[in-house]
Amino acid sequence: MTDHSIKGxxxxxxxxxxxxxxxxxxxxxxxxxxxxAIHYNSASTKxxxxxxxAAIKATGAEAVAFQADLSTAAAMEKLFSDVTAAxxxxxIAINTVGKVLKKPILEITExxxxxxxxxxxxxxxxxxxxxxxxxxxxxxxxxxxxxxxxAFTPFYASYAGTKAPVEHFTRAAAKEFGERGISVTAIGPGxxxxxxxxxxxxxxxxxxxxxxxxxxxFSKTGLTDIEDIVPYIRFMVSxxxxxxxxxxxxxxxxxxx
Numbered sequence: 001m002t003d004h005s006i007k008g009x010x011x012x013x014x015x016x017x018x019x020x021x022x023x024x025x026x027x028x029x030x031x032x033x034x035x036x037a038i039h040y041n042s043a044s045t046k047x048x049x050x051x052x053x054a055a056i057k058a059t060g061a062e063a064v065a066f067q068a069d070l071s072t073a074a075a076m077e078k079l080f081s082d083v084t085a086a087x088x089x090x091x092i093a094i095n096t097v098g099k100v101l102k103k104p105i106l107e108i109t110e111x112x113x114x115x116x117x118x119x120x121x122x123x124x125x126x127x128x129x130x131x132x133x134x135x136x137x138x139x140x141x142x143x144x145x146x147x148x149x150x151a152f153t154p155f156y157a158s159y160a161g162t163k164a165p166v167e168h169f170t171r172a173a174a175k176e177f178g179e180r181g182i183s184v185t186a187i188g189p190g191x192x193x194x195x196x197x198x199x200x201x202x203x204x205x206x207x208x209x210x211x212x213x214x215x216x217x218f219s220k221t222g223l224t225d226i227e228d229i230v231p232y233i234r235f236m237v238s239x240x241x242x243x244x245x246x247x248x249x250x251x252x253x254x255x256x257x
Contacts, residue, residue, distance in 0.1 A: 214253025
């Protein structure tokens with residue numbers, strides 16, 4: 001019988017230095033992952049990456065960190081090649097990379113659209129591609145998207161719009177990689193209490209989001225707390241393998257499809 005536990009598995013996490021990605025990395029190490037590779041985007045995040053590597057090593061797992069701008073296919077190929085050379089072929093690949101822009105369509109420039117597309121859609125596509133190429137059989141792939149995929153709202157066209165293709169990438173990859181036992185999923189959190197969220201929102205919007213979910217009053221912040229997302233990620237890359245090709249919105253009742 002195939003082992004779908006985390007124990008002894010090799011993990012790669014894009015955007016794994018801090019916030020949700022960093023917490024996922026530490027959590028999987030605490031659940032006995034054998035080795036964890038974390039990616040971080042720029043030198044400003046290096047200290048966070050080093051702290052996460054140290055925390056992972058403290059659990060007894062192997063840990064390495066790689067810095068890269070993952071907006072090109074070549075960079076993604078190099079990341080997976082470097083990870084494989086350093087700790088072996090991954091069993092689990094998690095992509096938390098994303099960028100938010102809240103702006104009316106009429107004000108979005110071509111440069112802004114191109115950047116959003118590169119970060120949210122292009123990098124996700126090539127992450128899934130390289131994961132499919134490098135993962136061991138019976139591996140797991142999970143991408144972070146957004147609960148705005150289930151919303152009817154203005155101003156997030158370039159954010160939700162460039163995350164939306166990941167649903168289709170996920171379905172196609174699940175079909176194509178399924179013959180090797182690889183499951184492919186996407187998780188869409190609600191507005192999360194991280195530095196990723198606040199710069200895009202004004203005070204009124206933040207106040208709205210803090211009360212918008214059905215379970216808001218039971219959250220520490222009213223928002224989606226990263227601690228509430230981690231168990232879903234852990235499940236989807238382990239015993240939850242039978243669910244594949246799906247995008248799951250995890251948001252306390254903020255929105256649904």
